Each structure stands twice: as structure tokens, then as C-alpha cells.
Amino acid sequence: MNKTVNINLAGIFFHIDEDAYIKLQRYLEAIKRSFTDTQGRAEIIADIEARIAELFNERVLLERQVIGIKEVDEVISIMGQPEDYLVDDEIFEDEPQSKNTKKTTTSKKLFRDTDHSYIGGVSAGLSHYLGIDTIWIRLAWILLIFGLGTGVLLYILLWILVPEAKTTAEKIMMTGEPVNISNIEKKIKDGFDTVTETVSDVAKNVSDSVSGAAKNVQEATKKADFQKQGQRIKSSSQTFFDAIGDIIMFFFKVIAKFVGILLIVISSAALIALIIGLFSVGVANFIHIPGLDLVDIVNAGETPIWFVSLLALFALGIPLFFLFYLGLKILITNLKSIGNFAKFTLLGLWFIAVIGLVIIGIRQASEHAFDETYIEKTQLSAPKKETLSIKMVGHDNFGSSIYRHSNFKLAHDDEGHKMIYSSDIDLRVKSTTDSVITVVLEKSAAGRDYQKARARAKNIDYHFELQNNVLLLDSYFTTDPKNKFNDQKLDVVLYIPENTIVNFKKNTASYIYYRNYDGNIVKKGEVNYDLKIIENDVECLNCPVDKKEADDDSENKKNTKSETHKKVSLKINNIGISIEESTDGKTKKEQQTEVSVKRDANIEERKREVNKTTFQPDLAKIAKTDKNPEIRKLALSKMTFQPAIAEIAEHDKDPEIRKLAVKKMTFQPALADIAEKDNDPEVRILALNKMTFQPAIAEIAKHDKNPEVRKTAVKKMTFQPDLAEVAKKDSDPEVRQLAAEKLD
Amino acid sequence: MKIENTKAQMRKGVLEFCILSVLKDEDAYVAEILSTLKDAKLLVVEGTIYPLLTRLKNAGLLNYRWEESTSGPPRKYYGLTDTGKLFLKELNNTWSELHHAVTLVTSQKSTKNE
Numbered sequence: 064m065n066k067t068v069n070i071n072l073a074g075i076f077f078h079i080d081e082d083a084y085i086k087l088q089r090y091l092e093a094i095k096r097s098f099t100d101t102q103g104r105a106e107i108i109a110d111i112e113a114r115i116a117e118l119f120n121e122r123v124l125l126e127r128q129v130i131g132i133k134e135v136d137e138v139i140s141i142m143g144q145p146e147d148y149l150v151d152d153e154i155f156e157d158e159p160q161s162k163n164t165k166k167t168t169t170s171k172k173l174f175r176d177t178d179h180s181y182i183g184g185v186s187a188g189l190s191h192y193l194g195i196d197t198i199w200i201r202l203a204w205i206l207l208i209f210g211l212g213t214g215v216l217l218y219i220l221l222w223i224l225v226p227e228a229k230t231t232a233e234k235i236m237m238t239g240e241p242v243n244i245s246n247i248e249k250k251i252k253d254g255f256d257t258v259t260e261t262v263s264d265v266a267k268n269v270s271d272s273v274s275g276a277a278k279n280v281q282e283a284t285k286k287a288d289f290q291k292q293g294q295r296i297k298s299s300s301q302t303f304f305d306a307i308g309d310i311i312m313f314f315f316k317v318i319a320k321f322v323g324i325l326l327i328v329i330s331s332a333a334l335i336a337l338i339i340g341l342f343s344v345g346v347a348n349f350i351h352i353p354g355l356d357l358v359d360i361v362n363a364g365e366t367p368i369w370f371v372s373l374l375a376l377f378a379l380g381i382p383l384f385f386l387f388y389l390g391l392k393i394l395i396t397n398l399k400s401i402g403n404f405a406k407f408t409l410l411g412l413w414f415i416a417v418i419g420l421v422i423i424g425i426r427q428a429s430e431h432a433f434d435e436t437y438i439e440k441t442q443l444s445a446p447k448k449e450t451l452s453i454k455m456v457g458h459d460n461f462g463s464s465i466y467r468h469s470n471f472k473l474a475h476d477d478e479g480h481k482m483i484y485s486s487d488i489d490l491r492v493k494s495t496t497d498s499v500i501t502v503v504l505e506k507s508a509a510g511r512d513y514q515k516a517r518a519r520a521k522n523i524d525y526h527f528e529l530q531n532n533v534l535l536l537d538s539y540f541t542t543d544p545k546n547k548f549n550d551q552k553l554d555v556v557l558y559i560p561e562n563t564i565v566n567f568k569k570n571t572a573s574y575i576y577y578r579n580y581d582g583n584i585v586k587k588g589e590v591n592y593d594l595k596i597i598e599n600d601v602e603c604l605n606c607p608v609d610k611k612e613a614d615d616d617s618e619n620k621k622n623t624k625s626e627t628h629k630k631v632s633l634k635i636n637n638i639g640i641s642i643e644e645s646t647d648g649k650t651k652k653e654q655q656t657e658v659s660v661k662r663d664a665n666i667e668e669r670k671r672e673v674n675k676t677t678f679q680p681d682l683a684k685i686a687k688t689d690k691n692p693e694i695r696k697l698a699l700s701k702m703t704f705q706p707a708i709a710e711i712a713e714h715d716k717d718p719e720i721r722k723l724a725v726k727k728m729t730f731q732p733a734l735a736d737i738a739e740k741d742n743d744p745e746v747r748i749l750a751l752n753k754m755t756f757q758p759a760i761a762e763i764a765k766h767d768k769n770p771e772v773r774k775t776a777v778k779k780m781t782f783q784p785d786l787a788e789v790a791k792k793d794s795d796p797e798v799r800q801l802a803a804e805k806l807d
Numbered sequence: 808m809k810i811e812n813t814k815a816q817m818r819k820g821v822l823e824f825c826i827l828s829v830l831k832d833e834d835a836y837v838a839e840i841l842s843t844l845k846d847a848k849l850l851v852v853e854g855t856i857y858p859l860l861t862r863l864k865n866a867g868l869l870n871y872r873w874e875e876s877t878s879g880p881p882r883k884y885y886g887l888t889d890t891g892k893l894f895l896k897e898l899n900n901t902w903s904e905l906h907h908a909v910t911l912v913t914s915q916k917s918t919k920n921e
Contacts, residue, residue, distance in 0.1 A: 143852025
């Protein structure tokens, strides 16, 4: 059984089988393609149709008879294949008109060769197009398939976009002459030959016609001859220049094709990477692969990740697809259009995706719009007489190190619940006149609005407790993952009654906030020393250096004293008792001199020892404890460990040694500390010169007692409001002037 | 160089001349011209003739008129124009010259070979 179609061929009505109809249609299409409009295509086709109608009419004996494939085949064999319609122009044409026809018939086009196909005929088509054996192209596909599946995508795209060679003419075009160098060469040769031939022809013809004239040949024919020859010369030189034009075009084409290849390679690689990347993120998120929880936690906007991935895929992938398509279009001239519908759908999708991403972006950003702090106060009573120790306590589940980090991590608590934990904790100490210790927890977080931020801040879990005069502070805080991570931060402020003696254990060092910022009275360097809380300050009871005393003493005395102090404090540290008795100096001083005499005796020996030592802690110990400035200097010059250098810069009695230490320092907060507190203006200036943190520099410019130091600070300042303040308020006219000069 | 191509070229070269000759005495429609040419084995397939006819018509050598047919679509009857007649006369001369020349050349060769 066969479906039939009714057709009107040159005004005659025919029943025709569907398959026969398709065949006939293709045949006519192919013929149509072998003519150009200038040749009178419409008319020729009409004539041919009329003839076919006539031939069918001869074959239809009964009125109701249907034309089948057999009749169509017969007619085609009578009429001839499309290539039989092609007229050899060089024979028939006087005027060179059919350049176009020639091009379309000789230049190759990419079609899918379904006659020799395994899948879609892409490889066979490419092999015709490129003039390479099919097997190599298939091998290349297989290689590409292993290369991240690029081949699959490319194959499918080519399958969709490259038309199938259905008609004979298309099949001819598919296998036509390849565009390559040897063809070009041929073209040039042809062009050349024609020119030389014509030139010699003309020469011959001229002599012919001259002799012809002698033989009384008619003038008119001669003239016509000349005209014809002129025309021929013209046309052949035209072919020559056409050949040159073809060469130039060829190189343009080569460049264009290269660009096309580049576009295809880049865009397809990017596209595949994008698809694989986003697909895996999206899918992994959907089926909950553990590592991706982190992404989910930062995602405070609560937009599903797969959705964002999809939008990103559209927003980036669609332009890439168009680039890819453009590349293909450059490379393959007869590419099927993807159709306006598809184009506009993709464009629309792209717009929607971009808008969607922008909205999500704004939402995500607005999640950080409000920064809120939730404050919790707890009062703890502690016996005043004993030393209060303050210690950070870690948790096994959250890593062993007790050190401040500003990032967050995921971990499980004891019950196996998932928790976000962070050690972004700042510890500040303030003095209070109350009799109890007050612990204030300033929990802060960001959120889309005030309530959200506040709720998030409130949900920060943090614990501390006072046990036998030891204040145990957690080194981390936690929060439920459903709260998401959104700039959660914790400030622990300890209000400690005045006259309490506290000892911050070493592991608190990284948590202690910069001194004098936000009213903090303890500095990082003062851990492990007993500190007496006084009004808005602390008094170090067993720190190695006592600067105030050092101010008035002579160099030698200073050395001796600092030496002994260090010695004493070291001992005390080892024993671990507080030293309130350090105020009565006399007995000590004597002791010290004894020691120093002993030590002076073997200065040379100690120097040699220092020279030999390379072990940093030993060097640090000597630089800190030796009473001879030269030896300390020597040891210091060999030191590299920054915290120890900072300690010397902070505590050494000898300004020269402090200067040397400052020169070796790099850690900004410590430099700021020295620039702020050293009692030697020169040391302060030296430290100041190495500083970069503007607010700290401004602080010094505002508060330093020494005008020279303030001048140096002003020179380094850039922040206008601070400069204005100095220019207005400084007590020294020179400083004010300097600051004023720097104002814009 | 393929023998088929050369043959086709030779045949095609005289095709226009032949078409004009067929129409010398009386008008004819395509099927008639075709049958004459096919009988003479000048044409193998019919397709070739259509572009030629159109070109000759466009060059002003041929004209045509429509005639109704009892068994099929209306037919195009082609005839020579005055220019066509002159053109044919010219071609006739050329052909006889050519024929003479070719016979002369080919027979000369054959006598030499003998």
C-alpha cells in the first residue's frame, strides 16, 4: 500500500506515489540548482516540467492510473541526470557569463554521505570534503570521544547542522574537486595559457587578415574578426585576473577557515568544560555529595544550586554556542540554519538567564546588607586574691590547633550533628570598677534585613566557664548549618575588676585584639605574664623589661639592670610565682652586679659562643638575657625568628639594640606597638618608617608626644580627614603646617 | 583526457547547428526536435536540449508560439527568426568548410599511412 500525492505538472493533473513524488521533486530540485537565473532558469524548468508531463501522459493509459517510481525512473533516464543538463560553456558561450555556474559545480560542499554511513554519514561527508580517507576521520572521532566526550557533542551538532546529500547534484557537489593548492596552480596555469594563446592567436590573425586584405577579403568580415579577437583577449585576460582574484580569495578563505577552526575549538572546549563543570555541581548538589555542603553553607540566599548552575549554563553557554555556530558557518558554507525559532528561543533563554543571575546576585549581596550584633552579658564572681588564669579550650572534633582563623569549617559535634564552626573570635580586656568579672559576648552576623541578621547572630553558640580561678574560653564558636555562614563573628569582652591579677595563657595570644583598639588594654605580647588590672591599663608584674625605670638610668646601669631583671624574671617565670617584691630594687642590684662582673669576665668567650650558635632559640635567649649590649647585638643580628625579634625591639634597654631589632622587623602590628610605645623617639621614628597601616600611623600622628615623630607620621599619612584633624589640633605649628601642606 | 568528454564536446559543438537545421523548413515542438536528434543519435538524453533552446531563443535566433495539445500540456512550437535564418546560413557555410577541411585532413593522413 502506498500513499499518493496529487501534483500539477505544467497544468496537467497526475496521481503519483509518495516515494515517486519525492524522487521527482529531488530530481527537479537538482536540475534547478544546475542553472542560474541569468540562464533563464524558470523558463528552462517550465519546459522540462512540460516535457515530463508529456512523458507521463504517454505512460498513463487509464485515467485513474497512478504514477509510480518505475515511471519516474524511466522519465529520468530519458531526460538524463542533472549533470547532463550542464552546458559546457567554453564551447557555447561567446560572452563569459556563467562564472557562478562553474563555481557551484566545481567547488565542494559539505554534506552528510548517508550512502556510506555508519551513524549519520558525518564522517563519510567529511572525508569527501577534506579528501581524507574515511577511516582516519572515524579514528579521529573515536579519539575525540575519549577526550572528554568532545566528539559526541561535535558529532551530534554536525549531524543536526550539516544537510544530507539527497540529490544527485548534491552528491556531485559533495565529491567535487577539493579546494587545494594544486587546483589553484592549475587555475593560474590555465589563465596564463589562455593569455599567451590569445596573444599569439591575435598576432596570427592580424597577419592573416592582412594577407586576407591582399586577397580582397571583404572589409566587413575583417573588422568583425578584429572585434572578436579584441573581445577574446579581453575575456582571457579577464580569466587571468580572475585567477589572481581566486588566489587572493583562496588565502582569505584560508584565514577565515582558520578563524573558524579557532572559534570552534575554543568555544566547544569552553562549552564542554562549562557543561561538565556545572552539570556535576548541579547534580552533586542534588544528590548531596558531602564536599559540596560548603558551597551550600555560604549560599545564604537559599537559591537552589542546581538552579544557579542552570542559569549560569544558559548565560555562558548560549553565547558560546553561537560562537561555535559562527565558527562552523565560516568553515562550512552550506550549513543548515538552526532556524529563527531556535535562535530567538536561545536569545530569550539567555536574557532570562542573565536577568535571573542578576536577581540572584542582588539577593545574595543583600544577604550581607545588614550587619547586626547581638550582645550577651554574663557575670562571674572570682576571688580577688588569687591570680585569674585565662585559657582557650579547643574541641577535638574541630581540630587540635587553638589559633584564630577568620574562615569557617564544617564539622560534627559530639552527637554527630553537622555544625559550622569558626574561630573568628577577638578577645578584648577592659577594666571595671565592679567587683565581678563580666563576660560580654558580642555576636555579630550579616543578613538580608535587621531581623535575619540579628537572628543569625543570636544563633551563634559559644561557651565559657570559670573553674577554680581559671576562665576557660572556647577557642571556637558553632552554629547550625541551616543558619548558613554569613559573616558570623564573635567578640569576647572581659570586664575584669581593677586590681585583679590575671594571667593570659599562651594560647590566647592569637585571639587577643590589638591593644588600645576598642579599649583593649592587654596586648598579644603580654601572654603568660601576670598582669595587674589598673584603671584602663594593665601593669605587668613579671615582664622582663621595666621601661619607666630605664628612662633615667645611665647606659651601663641600664644594661646591668635589664640584665638582672631579665634574669630574675626568667627565674620567676620558671617557678611561676608573681613578683610584687620587684619594687624593692637595692638588694637585687647588688646581686645583679655580682652576676654581671662574673659575666663580664668572659665577654670574648661568649662572643665566640654566639658566633658559633645557629640554633635560633639559643640566640634569642642570649639576645634577651645577656647583659653586654655588644653580645646582644651580635646575637640579634643572627636572629631570624620574627616574634623573638619583636620581643627584643619591645623590651631591650639599649635604644641601639631596639633600633637594630626594629630594622629587622616586618610584622606590622608589632611595629605599630613599638612606634606607639617606645620611649626613645628615634626608635619610634624608625618603627614608624616601616609602617604601612594608615589608621595606626594616623593614631601616632595624633597622639605622640614628640613633634619629630608626629612630623614623620604626618609625612606618611594619606587619609585626608586625619590629616585635617592633625592640621587643626596639633600643638606644634610645624606639624600643623606639614599636615596642612598635605591637604588637598 | 577522456574519450567520452571529447566525444561529448564534438557532439555538443554541432548541436546548436543541428537544432537550427531541424527548424529550417517548418516549426516544431520539443518532442519533435528531440525525436529527430535522437534518431540521428546526436542526443542520448533529452535534458541537454532545454538550456540550448532557451539560449537560442534568448539570442533572438528562435521564437515560439503556444499550441494546444489533445494529449497533454500545451506545446511550445519553435521556429527560426530572420536572424536565425541568417545565422543558420552562416553556420551551413562554416560546416561545409569544416567538413571539407576535416575530410581533407583525415583522408590525407590515411593516404600517407598507406
